[in-house]
Amino acid sequence: MTFLTVTGINKRYGKVVALEDVTIDVPSGCRTAIVGHSGSGKTTLLRLIAGFEVPDSGTVVLDGKFLADGAAVVPAHRRGIGIVAQHGALFPHLTVGDNIGFGLDRNIPQRTERISALMDLVELARSMRDRRPHELSGGQQQRVALARALARQPKLMLLDEPFSALDAGLREGIRTSVAEVLNAQKITTLLVTHDQAEALSFADQVAVLRDGKLLQIGSPRTLYLSPNDPYTARFLGDAIILDAEFSEGLASCALGRVKIDSARIGTAKIMLRPEQVVLSPVSPNAPDDPDRRSGYITRIEFGGASCSITIRLTGDIHDGSTKPALVIRTASVNLPPIGSHVQICVLGEAHVFEGT
Amino acid sequence: MPPSQSVYEPGEHLQAPAALLRRRRISNAPAILAAGIVSLFSLLPVGFVIWIGIQTGWETASALIFRPRVGELLINTAMLLAVAIPISIILAVTLAWLTERTDLPGARIWSWFAVAPLAVPAFVHSYAWVSLIPGLHGLLGGVLVSVLAYFPFLYLPVSAQLRRLDPAMEDAAASLGNGPWRVFFFAVLPQLRLAICGGSLLVGLHLLAEYGLYVMIRFDTFTTAIVDQFQSAFNGPAANMLGGVLVVCCFGLLGIEALLRGNERYARVGSGAARDPFKQKLGVLTLPAFLIVFATAGLSLGVPFITLARWLIIGGFDSWRLDSIGTALGQTIIFALSGALLTTIISVPMAWLSVRAPGRFQRIMEACHYYVGSLPGVVVALALVTVTVRVALPLYQTIFTLLFAYALLFLPRSLVGLRASIAQVPIELEQAAVALGRSPAQAVMHITMRLAAPGVAVSMALVGLGITNELTATLMLAPNGTRTLAMQFWSLTSEIDYVGAAPYALMMVLLSLPMTLLLYAQSRRLSGR
Numbered sequence: 001m002t003f004l005t006v007t008g009i010n011k012r013y014g015k016v017v018a019l020e021d022v023t024i025d026v027p028s029g030c031r032t033a034i035v036g037h038s039g040s041g042k043t044t045l046l047r048l049i050a051g052f053e054v055p056d057s058g059t060v061v062l063d064g065k066f067l068a069d070g071a072a073v074v075p076a077h078r079r080g081i082g083i084v085a086q087h088g089a090l091f092p093h094l095t096v097g098d099n100i101g102f103g104l105d106r107n108i109p110q111r112t113e114r115i116s117a118l119m120d121l122v123e124l125a126r127s128m129r130d131r132r133p134h135e136l137s138g139g140q141q142q143r144v145a146l147a148r149a150l151a152r153q154p155k156l157m158l159l160d161e162p163f164s165a166l167d168a169g170l171r172e173g174i175r176t177s178v179a180e181v182l183n184a185q186k187i188t189t190l191l192v193t194h195d196q197a198e199a200l201s202f203a204d205q206v207a208v209l210r211d212g213k214l215l216q217i218g219s220p221r222t223l224y225l226s227p228n229d230p231y232t233a234r235f236l237g238d239a240i241i242l243d244a245e246f247s248e249g250l251a252s253c254a255l256g257r258v259k260i261d262s263a264r265i266g267t268a269k270i271m272l273r274p275e276q277v278v279l280s281p282v283s284p285n286a287p288d289d290p291d292r293r294s295g296y297i298t299r300i301e302f303g304g305a306s307c308s309i310t311i312r313l314t315g316d317i318h319d320g321s322t323k324p325a326l327v328i329r330t331a332s333v334n335l336p337p338i339g340s341h342v343q344i345c346v347l348g349e350a351h352v353f354e355g356t
Numbered sequence: 357m358p359p360s361q362s363v364y365e366p367g368e369h370l371q372a373p374a375a376l377l378r379r380r381r382i383s384n385a386p387a388i389l390a391a392g393i394v395s396l397f398s399l400l401p402v403g404f405v406i407w408i409g410i411q412t413g414w415e416t417a418s419a420l421i422f423r424p425r426v427g428e429l430l431i432n433t434a435m436l437l438a439v440a441i442p443i444s445i446i447l448a449v450t451l452a453w454l455t456e457r458t459d460l461p462g463a464r465i466w467s468w469f470a471v472a473p474l475a476v477p478a479f480v481h482s483y484a485w486v487s488l489i490p491g492l493h494g495l496l497g498g499v500l501v502s503v504l505a506y507f508p509f510l511y512l513p514v515s516a517q518l519r520r521l522d523p524a525m526e527d528a529a530a531s532l533g534n535g536p537w538r539v540f541f542f543a544v545l546p547q548l549r550l551a552i553c554g555g556s557l558l559v560g561l562h563l564l565a566e567y568g569l570y571v572m573i574r575f576d577t578f579t580t581a582i583v584d585q586f587q588s589a590f591n592g593p594a595a596n597m598l599g600g601v602l603v604v605c606c607f608g609l610l611g612i613e614a615l616l617r618g619n620e621r622y623a624r625v626g627s628g629a630a631r632d633p634f635k636q637k638l639g640v641l642t643l644p645a646f647l648i649v650f651a652t653a654g655l656s657l658g659v660p661f662i663t664l665a666r667w668l669i670i671g672g673f674d675s676w677r678l679d680s681i682g683t684a685l686g687q688t689i690i691f692a693l694s695g696a697l698l699t700t701i702i703s704v705p706m707a708w709l710s711v712r713a714p715g716r717f718q719r720i721m722e723a724c725h726y727y728v729g730s731l732p733g734v735v736v737a738l739a740l741v742t743v744t745v746r747v748a749l750p751l752y753q754t755i756f757t758l759l760f761a762y763a764l765l766f767l768p769r770s771l772v773g774l775r776a777s778i779a780q781v782p783i784e785l786e787q788a789a790v791a792l793g794r795s796p797a798q799a800v801m802h803i804t805m806r807l808a809a810p811g812v813a814v815s816m817a818l819v820g821l822g823i824t825n826e827l828t829a830t831l832m833l834a835p836n837g838t839r840t841l842a843m844q845f846w847s848l849t850s851e852i853d854y855v856g857a858a859p860y861a862l863m864m865v866l867l868s869l870p871m872t873l874l875l876y877a878q879s880r881r882l883s884g885r
Contacts, residue, residue, distance in 0.1 A: 052787055076790045077799075083791040089784035093807055103792030145788075152793060 003028035003188050004049070004156060009058035011044055011212075018044040020212045022058070026188060026205070031179065033191045033203035035235070041212040042192045046158050049190065050083055051076030063155055082149030082157045082187075087165055088141040090133035096144050097129040103152040118147040121181060139170045146178060150185065157182060159191040163198060175202060196236045200224060208232050225273075226261065226351050233271045233351075238329050240272040244350070250291075251350055254313060254326065257291040261349040270350040274329045279309070279342040294343045297336060298325065307332045311342065384713050386797070390705035395724035398764055401731050404739035405603050408596045420597040425581075429598075433577045433605065435495055436563055440502045441556050447503065448510035448555065449548065451652060453540075454645050456518040458636045466649045468876060470511045473656040475872040477825040477842070478505040479568025479849075480861045484660040486572050487667070487854050498575035504656040505569065506562050510555035512879050517551040518544075519880075536636075550617060557613040564605055565732030567828040568846060578602040579828065582734050586741075586832060596742070599735045606730055664865075667858035675855050680844065685863055688840045691755075691830075692820035692867075695762035699770045699819045700812060702763055707774035708800060712783060722771075729768035733829035736761050740833060758833045765829065766819040773815020777808035814874055821871035824864060841867075 004026040011019040019041045026032045034042045047053040049060055051073060060068040062081075067074045090099050101115045108114070119126055122143040133141055142162050149157060162178070163171045179202055182189050193199050199206050200220040207217040216228045227233040230241050244251035244260075245267045251260045253270060255277070260270065282294050299310035311326045326344075336342055409417055420426075448470075454460050455467040473481070482501045485492055492500070521544065529543035530536075567579045578598055585595035638645050668675070706725050709718050728736070740761050744752040751757050781804045789799035805812070827842045834843065845860035 050787075050791060052790075075796070076787070077793050077795050079791075080793075081791065083788065085784045085788065087784070089782065089788040091785060091788070091803060091807075102789070148788075148792065 005061045010056045022214045030204045031189045032205040033199035034207045035199040036209035040209040046192045082154030084145045084162045086161045088145035100147045122147045157189045244270045256293040258346045259349045262352040269353045276347045278345045282341045282343045387705040395721040398724045398728035401739040405600045440499045444507040452515035469653040471876045474508045475868040476660045481505040482569040482572040484663040493574040497573040506559045509558040513551035513555045553617045560609045671855040684841045684844045692823045695823045696816040696819040699763040703770045711778045737829040737832035753835045761829045766822045769818045777811025781807045817871045
């Protein structure tokens, strides 16, 4: 069932619109990621839910209780929502143990044991209990911040880009272990991030914000494969976006005739993910396949695990106008050399942008 | 895993919103209210001057203001400012350049010596000079002692600014074909403009407010005339009118400073850390440079310390009447501590607001907090005497009123320090505390103020230093029988008992020394060295 409901939220700062009519439902126990470029309003949304900002209009309902109804709000300290901020926001004058115990009542029984149990939960060595935050690594600081937020057994956990300040190597490990802890505790979670890969891998549900408006919300798979518009498509990963003309359930485009995921007719823009495009060498005397196109590799930009390949397409499509070179990102293994003639083969279906 | 399909049913949540919901805002209201009350109180002195002006009526007022005596005072005060400020600027810039940007031997010690005169109260400076040259008086004497007592207020910001300057700018000026002198005048000096303006304003306001120094050197300014009037005719309209003219002079200085300061950009354009400044080789100029710093230190520190030592030796042990010295010391420390505490407490709301919730209204309130500190003690005292006598007689000549006057006078000192230290505490920490169940007020107290504590201690020390050396308002407001170090010193020197006054002067200097050291350390830290 719906656990957190944000309905019709508007927020502006002077003339700047931070959020415009944003509505999001978060099911109980679900991990939702809110993604967008900086300035998209994602952090404002998080702060509204936390209670640090007051919406101009709209409601926030958590577990059946109103947290905000327009400008009438429950103050942040009575919301029972846990937060992990970008840099952890640990109290520098307190030890790790005191930081974790900050939200626990001084007089509750077995306070010390609770703190130790929380440290175990987030995989922090108990010996760190008396250290100060500045003596910890970035990843350890985030674990302390998570334990501190978990101590009050929140119904909802807000993560405000908690992994972005960590080293790339560390990030994935921490992310996985945070996800596991939150999953085990069955805590509904909202993650704000500008890193699309992080959002796709962490969340059950992804919401894309742009200029304060919610563009699309859905499962990572839906958003990645069937985005509503080219912005979302490009935001969530590399995308090849082409003009196409539809006939007989196929789309004719710069890459030949490809299958589509809709029954649309006429013309529209379609999207392919680069991993759908496969290059194979053209044997000189192979029969010409009218549905496929070929081209010459003019440039290869090596980038480690994957490379960008630039292909100049041969032949003309419809009108013989000059065709833009095609750039695709592909795995670095078994690359044909520059200058070779390759055939372009498309796997799966192309996604049609219905709005175009 | 795809999310379970969630349907929002309109009826589902439309139960009565929780009672908690009625709190309208995550509110700064208590802080705004508290800061507003303090702002209103800080408007009291100016309100008083305006009210007195209206009450007295134009005819009486003009009769009191437009008379030869006031003209004379005006000329005296203007001459003092016009001569002492430029000399202080030249002296301070020269010393700052020598100690910061040249290979002068012992630069660190000389830079400390250029700040140390602040530890000697201005009226102790003049006491030293008068006992050294009994004939010293008038404008010449006034300018000499004023410059020696107050130039560190210019030296501090100018030297800090010189340390901060990016030497690349000077390199650029030199590479464009400018010689060293042109580089200094066209590339360096303009960068010091803000520091010079700010420091000159501070010196000017002190010159307007100073009482003891000029009485001892027998030079009449507005402030000495007002205190004379007050002592002979108590709370007469004559004193009040002079007070009004003095306030106008203060505002005039503030206005001139704002005009001269301009709006140009002085921060570095571009990123990256500035290189360490290059030290100019003095070469043959080392000896003259050495003479300058030596002479300054000799006049501003040597003279007070030698005279003080002389009087102490002449007096021997007999001049140490321990009971009255002990009482005075105890009272001074109690006043300094409680005054500093009160000032800090009442400036917390404004400091917090100006960091966490800046806005137009907040800036106006902040301006109220600042302006009152630029008023001379004598005006604040006059206002509080009038208000307590007419409105709240039981408060007249009580310790409470005196502490209140201190709080008004030193509000800016406390606000500056508090604001800087609160700004060091990220707002995320406050929010983290709130998210963990603390109320906003508790979060500010337990987290922000706790982390700001070291900075708060420094600003409290600076307020305490001001109170220790405050003479004018203390003389006018203190309850009968109050004997602070400054008051005791003052009454003994008035009886020309220079020997008896020496121990009190020594105590004041000793109390001020650690705080001056703090000020020096703070200015070096602020400029990142």
